[in-house]
Amino acid sequence: MSRFVWLSLVLSIALVFASFTSSPAETWEDDCGYFAIDSNESGGPVFEWVDISDVGEEVTAGLQDDNFIGPFNIGFDFPYYWYTVSQFWIGSNGYVSFEPGLLAQPMPAIPSTRTPNNFLAVYAADFIFNDIPNSPSKCYYYHDTENGRTIISFEDVRCWLQEGNQGDHTFQIILYEDGTIVYNYREDEGPISNNSISIGIENITGDTGIQNYFGVQPPSNYSIEFRYPEEIQCEVHDVAVEWALTETNQGLFSLVGQENPIYVSVLNTGTEPETNIEVEVDVLQGIFLDPTDYRDQIQTIDALEPGESVLLTFEGWVPEVEDIFAAYIQVDMSGDEVPANNDVFSEYSAVDYTGGATLSFCDDTNESSISWIGGEGNGMAVGFPVPQPTKVNAIHFFVLPGQEGATTFRGRIYDDSGEGGLPGNILVEQTLPMTTNQNGEWVTMDVSDENIIINDGAFYGVFVQDGDDQIGTDQAQPISRRSYEFIGAFSPYRSGDTDDVMIRADVELGEFATITGTVTAEGSGDPLRARVWAEATDGSVVQTRAGEDGAYTLIVSPGTWTVYAEFFGYAQFVSSAYTVENEDVITLDIALESLPNGILQGNVTDLQTGEG
Incomplete structure (x- = not known):
């Protein structure tokens, strides 16, 4: 909800809603060939509410105010635009998405390349699930295998309003195996905060979608049907930085003197196979103050199919001082049509624990x-x-x-x-x-x-x-x-x-122990920049990459740990379990056995970089 106070923005937000509200049509289409038609139009869907409150999985407890939960399995590979999805997230503000992301007031116009994208806004508005004890707001989902569909229902949902939460809004999404989408609206009573409403569908790039309603409430006993194209009509050339450093692009802290490999996932979000994609990583120190280019690396992806992603590992760097660092990752491909998703800044702050x-x-x-x-x-x-x-x-x-x-x-x-x-x-x-x-x-x-x-x-x-x-x-x-x-x-x-x-x-x-040593090739003794990690009995994982000289160090908490190492073309190493206490130092030198010719072992990163 738009409860946060930015007083200088209140007037401008109100003007946006006044200027850009749009009344609904009865049919719609987009550049990719989707066609939408409502129940007021001849040949459109007949409104038919599907009650799943007795058979569906209730997920109300996880929904609160301005949050999302998931993922949940759709139950089949659902065709959406030029790709397929198998999982979904449910947003408390009346939407379902195919990747995690929060839609909150003011609700976005559709389409928009501003994240999040890749969603079904059945009734995106400022709804609330935790406003009072025994709140009437409910949410269910159900795999109706007999009819080849999955149903997500929002029932008796209240709207957040500054003067007091109220309303009764009941609506649902039905996903069919053939790609058809149906929005049903059973009851719609009560106002919506600031008339901040967005209804429609949007694709993964955010540049294509259908806006059915914006700033206007849908009627009761009403349906909209989105029909999957017989042939996808749009041709989109687009690659994106899917994530960097972490799968959520979140910042990290690094120890001064510790090497930090950079992981980057690149995704073909377009409709066409792409080739010759350059991925560049710059590590900047003192970003936007007195930035210093600490490291500059480029890798090339030869080919990437639509919907395919590849994980790259870039050589790490060792911060020598406490400071703010940032990894700036960008992809460059000739003919890329959606530049908004081509780069990511990810924060990497270096700290020295000596003395706190x-x-x-x-x-x-x-x-x-x-x-x-x-x-x-x-x-x-x-x-x-x-x-x-x-x-x-x-x-x-x-x-x-x-x-x-x-x-x-x-x-x-x-x-x-x-x-x-x-x-x-x-x-x-x-x-x-x-x-x-x-x-x-x-x-x-x-x-x-x-x-x-x-x-x-x-x-x-x-x-x-x-x-x-x-x-x-x-x-x-x-x-x-x-x-x-x-x-x-x-x-x-x-x-x-x-x-x-x-x-x-x-x-x-805090209390810690050290596991340290070198990784070399068995026989030759050549150092290997292997990936090395330790896993505790409680599932905790600590990982690093060996340096140019094969040396590695793992800082672990007291407990029982098993050490692993792998490098492309070599058999994976698994140690016996080590039980360590505070200030213990375990020396573990690892010799990796080369695999016979024609046998490859390693992860996706290995296949792209030649490293483990």
């Missing part, structure tokens, strides 16, 4: 601030992935007072045991004093006596409102994409591509 460190994705200047209207108990969060076992000593919040005069806010630390690594358990909560400084200032939550140890994964610093108090946001590049909204549930921050929430953490080295 501060984990931060922001600077000291806030360009804006956020507060949820009527949002007492809601807030914002930042995730901190740890590069090694870590003790958390303090969390710092850059806060600003609101108009209501709240004198406190709450600070929390969560672990990452929630679904998909989201915040799970509260490790500590404190009530903190709100500043009276209208320009904002840092307020510290001291947890040094709480003995909070994070061995791997991430922890979260969370700001919780006690009124209309605010937290600052930083828009200086690079952006970490590690900020989250907390409105009863956690979800990625809707402005997370452009803003970092201003929360920091003071940490020091």
